Amino acid sequence: MTRIAHISDTHFGTEEPLVCVALRAALLRASPDLVVFTGDITQRARAAQFRAARAFVDSLAPLPVLIVPGNHDIPLFDLLTRLVAPYRNFHRHIGPDLAPLWQNSQMAVLGFNSTHRLRHKNGVISPAAVAFVAARLTALPQPCKIVALHHPLASATAEDIANCARGNEAAIAAWSAAGADLFLGGHIHLAYCLATGAAPHRVLAANTGTATSRRRRGGMANSFNLVELAIGSKPGLQITRLDYQAARGEFAVAHEWTGLKGPQGWAVAEGGQGLPPTDKTS
Numbered sequence: 001m002t003r004i005a006h007i008s009d010t011h012f013g014t015e016e017p018l019v020c021v022a023l024r025a026a027l028l029r030a031s032p033d034l035v036v037f038t039g040d041i042t043q044r045a046r047a048a049q050f051r052a053a054r055a056f057v058d059s060l061a062p063l064p065v066l067i068v069p070g071n072h073d074i075p076l077f078d079l080l081t082r083l084v085a086p087y088r089n090f091h092r093h094i095g096p097d098l099a100p101l102w103q104n105s106q107m108a109v110l111g112f113n114s115t116h117r118l119r120h121k122n123g124v125i126s127p128a129a130v131a132f133v134a135a136r137l138t139a140l141p142q143p144c145k146i147v148a149l150h151h152p153l154a155s156a157t158a159e160d161i162a163n164c165a166r167g168n169e170a171a172i173a174a175w176s177a178a179g180a181d182l183f184l185g186g187h188i189h190l191a192y193c194l195a196t197g198a199a200p201h202r203v204l205a206a207n208t209g210t211a212t213s214r215r216r217r218g219g220m221a222n223s224f225n226l227v228e229l230a231i232g233s234k235p236g237l238q239i240t241r242l243d244y245q246a247a248r249g250e251f252a253v254a255h256e257w258t259g260l261k262g263p264q265g266w267a268v269a270e271g272g273q274g275l276p277p278t279d280k281t282s
């Protein structure tokens with residue numbers, strides 16, 4: 001079993017301090033193999049906001065954290081920096097790599113930078129990037145391959161189609177054919193899990209909400225997802241959304257999805273069916 005936690009859109013600068021405390025406790029309690037952090041780390045890419053984010057990430061030690069930038073992590077109003085050195089503060093406070101890779105024997109998580117200095121909101125995946133990531137996925141030996149990026153590749157609602165990364169359809173087709181099992185995204189502060197793409201390479205797309213920000217969508221709670229992989233006779237992915245419950249001051253299980261792989265690729269059961277029993281110990 002490999003377990004990862006997926007957090008996104010913390011928007012430090014607009015964070016809720018009590019939610020940050022609860023998120024840290026929930027992540028340490030879950031003790032995942034990896035924390036995946038899909039961008040919008042900060043509200044305005046300012047140094048103080050990155051410092052607060054860095055302190056939060058450091059407070060998760062010893063958990064490893066894989067981080068990719070979101071559109072809020074490049075400057076909005078400082079146009080010169082935006083054009084010349086858009087990732088300057090990300091590099092200073094988070095790290096040198098905008099597309100890191102994490103792997104164990106069962107799972108590979110490949111980060112992808114979907115932001116662009118000329119786009120202050122929308123993400124983009126160029127044809128060259130589609131091909132580059134597909135080649136990296138093909139070369140990875142793990143039975144489960146995940147791509148983590150800020151902008152969603154597939155939307156659960158009609159209103160969010162415009163918020164998907166440009167080039168998403170080509171990316172879904174090429175990356176699923178190259179062996180991707182799951183795409184992780186954020187950006188729209190909405191949690192969901194669905195299957196997308198064409199058979200026999202149907203692939204899962206799981207989005208998570210804002211983990212800590214006041215910028216909650218439609219009164220939804222702050223949330224993050226746990227992703228558990230079991231590999232046995234039937235590969236399974238369990239995705240669990242945990243919502244912040246203010247009255248309890250902690251994150252608690254709110255919804256589950258079960259992904260199962262069949263002849264058409266991946267399919268999702270809403271509500272969660274639990275992973276196949278024989279797979280739970282694998």
Ligand SMILES: [Fe+2]
Binds near residue numbers: 186
């Ligand atoms: Fe975003």
